[in-house]
Amino acid sequence: MTTIKKITLGKNGPLVSKLGLGCMRMSAVWGGPVNDESESIATIQSALDNGINFLNTGDFYGSGHNELLVGKAIKGRRDDAFISVKFGAIFYNGQWIGLDLRPIAIKNFINYSLVRLGIDTIDLYQPCRLDGSVPIEDVIGTIADLIKEGKVRHLGVSEITADQLRSANSIYPVSALEIGYSLADRQIESDLLPVAKELGIGVVAFANTAEGLLTGEMKAPLAADDYHIHFSRFQGENLIKNLQKVDILKQIAKEKGCSPTQLAIAWVNSQGDHIMPLVSMSRRSRLPENMQAMDLVFTAEEMQILDKEFAEGAILGGTYLQR
Secondary structure, eight states, X not given: OOOOOEEEOSTTOOEEESSEEEOGGGSOOXXXXXXXXXXXXHHHHHHHHTTOOEEEEEXXXXXXXXXXXXXXXXXXXXXXXXXXXXXXEEEETTEEEEEOOOHHHHHHHHHHHHHHHTOSOEEEXXXXXXXXXXXXXXXXXXXXXXHHHXXXXXXXXXXXXXXXXXXXXXXXXXXXXXXXXXXXXXXGGTTHHHHHHHHTOEEEEEOTTTXXXXXXXXXXXXXXXXXXXXXXXXXXXXXXXXXXXXXXXXXXXXHHTSOHHHHHHHHHHTTOTTEEEEEEXXXXXXXXXXXXXXXXXXXXXXXXXXXXXXXXXXXXXXXXXXO
16 A cells, blocks of 8 residues: 655645645536535545545635535544635636635635634635735735634645745745646746745645646547637647657556556656645545555656656647646
8 A cells, every 4th residue: 555655835834645635626617517425525535544634625616515525524534634725716607707815805715614614724725826906915914814813724825926926925934836737737847846945835736637638548639518628738730749749658657557647646746845746536446546656756767758758838739727
């Protein structure tokens, strides 16, 4: 059985599992169906049983459904879980309509989150992104106040720029940066990752398979009702050329006796002790595979091939991950 090691989240921060569980897809995503709730709860509890204590959710995932789900899963075992919550996104009828980062809104959001989760304190609380609509001093300052009140333990930020990260950290120490990072999305390596490392901020890296591109299971063309087709990365010649790159990943995975998905997670894991792969799961059956990925080690030659073939810009087109 793979043992998930613990890392310190940020400078002098809390101990958390090196592998995080993303709970978003346990709720309706992109208008899709809700997963089997009992299986989702069992997946969270199985993750906790196996030492994965970092649970990532958002108050807007399924309009609160995700927090209610996590709350049910951790009932009676609060101390086993480290709860990360994002806030700020406003949806109506399943459609994104903007952000609300006003201090008065943040104070409202957190009370609802605490009730839905059934807890007294959120371990990591973070705006889902910053758009300049509210001064960063007001956003971060409000979370700092919530920490002083005891409603939050640690400050996190998500999908922001290097300059914004410096500003946030100067207002109150940031424990974690949540950001999309994969072999297909390496643009943050030139600015954001170095700043996070310099400031001693942990990195929670989501979308390790780049919205499924790196799983090796995608084929061109995609079905007309596939949500991926809204993004240029998955359209026409872009997808065809991108899948040719994925063939390289599939070949290396075959030689290592693992899946492309495991390889993609392992690559993120190998980028530093301060970087946590955040992997979305909604079925217990996926836990062993994703945990085993944390034990994979690359040779120098394999790393050179991956760095060359998946250099920044090698994957054509973008997704919502790009800032």
